[in-house]
Amino acid sequence: MEQLALTGSIGIWIGIFSALLLAACLYFTLTYFEHLKQGDERLIKQSKLFAVISLFLALGVPGFYQLYLFNQMML
Numbered sequence: 227m228e229q230l231a232l233t234g235s236i237g238i239w240i241g242i243f244s245a246l247l248l249a250a251c252l253y254f255t256l257t258y259f260e261h262l263k264q265g266d267e268r269l270i271k272q273s274k275l276f277a278v279i280s281l282f283l284a285l286g287v288p289g290f291y292q293l294y295l296f297n298q299m300m301l
Contacts, residue, residue: 236291237291237295240287240288240291241288243287244284244285244287244288245284247280247281247283247284247287248280248281248284250276250280250284251277251280251281251284254273254274254276254277254280255273255277257269257273258270258273258274258277261273
């Protein structure tokens, strides 16, 4: 039963982490458009890269966590 409680609290923190990464993705996307308007190639590439990475982590971490939970429940 303790493992179930621990799993639930980890899920809460993953949800918070995901929300923060989605906010970071929005921030980097907006800075991408700002740098695109200015024409600075280095900053365009950096902001686009960080937007993609933060979006991947924001969607990927909860997905892998759900797969882990599904695997644990089926055992």
